[in-house]
Amino acid sequence: MSALLNIEAKVNEYIDANVEVHKFSGSVLIVQKDKVLVSNGYGMANYELDVPNTPQTKFRLASITxxxxxxxxxxxxxxxxxxxxxxxxxxxxxxxxxxxxxxxxxxxxxxxxxxxxxxxxxxxxxxxxxxxxxxxxxxxxxxxxxxxxxxxxxxxxxxxxxxxxxxxxxxxxxxxxxx
Known part of the structure; x- marks a missing residue:
């Protein structure tokens, strides 16, 4: 179990640094063999209303898919x-x-x-x-x-x-x- 916590900690450290330096804003989901390893929102969904991103935040995907x-x-x-x-x-x-x-x-x-x-x-x-x-x-x-x-x-x-x-x-x- 500590390996899984380590993965989440490493991902959070990496993404948090990108939130700080590059103003990353989004959600991250990492799944391996039907096991959710990371499911977090980072940055803001709405800066004006001070609403943070969550794993459930809906994003405008437009043409990206x-x-x-x-x-x-x-x-x-x-x-x-x-x-x-x-x-x-x-x-x-x-x-x-x-x-x-x-x-x-x-x-x-x-x-x-x-x-x-x-x-x-x-x-x-x-x-x-x-x-x-x-x-x-x-x-x-x-x-x-x-x-x-x-x-x-x-x-x-x-x-x-x-x-x-x-x-x-x-x-x-x-x-x-x-x-």
Whole structure:
């Protein structure tokens, strides 16, 4: 057990130094063989309100996960579990009819015609208001934010459980700007 405490102490020392010197602000989770070794928040989530980060702090991820998503999709194609030429309606069963014309390839290459929801004129006023996918679709016509698609796809996607062999995909606290 002392080795585990030593790892946490070393991580905390390293991150605390980066908080001090480089103003690092974030959360760190280190897991080994289903055992949580470190789960801490560092720095501030909100400087104005003096709110510290915690392991449960939600961060705006924006585009940082795109390359990981693309790699996972390509690995699934390599295993024959999906095809990038498949329509998104194959995996998002309740997506509007327009989804039959949009392929996974379109999503990966940003050629689907789905607009970037952060470019919507009212985005800054509405970004923190929780809204179900149906309301977002209705308010933006056929424009469906990618993040809303991703949130909706995970539970209903037939391939979601196949990303890790034998283990279901579990996604928690993935909100972006309140969506």
């Amino acid at each position: 795109k390359q990981f998503t693309a790699m996972a999709i390509m690995q699934l194609q390599e295993k024959g579990l999906l095809n990038v030429d498949d329509s998104i309606n194959k995996y998002i069963l309740d997506y509007p009819e327009t989804g039959k014309q949009i392929t996974i390839h379109h999503l990966l290459t940003h050629t689907s015609g789905i607009p970037n929801f952060t470019s919507f004129p009212d985005y800054l006023e509405t970004m923190m208001i929780p809204a179900p996918l149906e309301k977002i679709i209705a308010s933006q016509g056929k424009a469906v934010p990618r993040i809303a698609i991703a949130r909706r796809a995970v539970p209903s996607c037939p391939i979601a459980g196949k990303l890790r062999s034998g283990k279901p995909l579990v996604v928690h606290r993935t909100n972006f700007a309140g969506l």
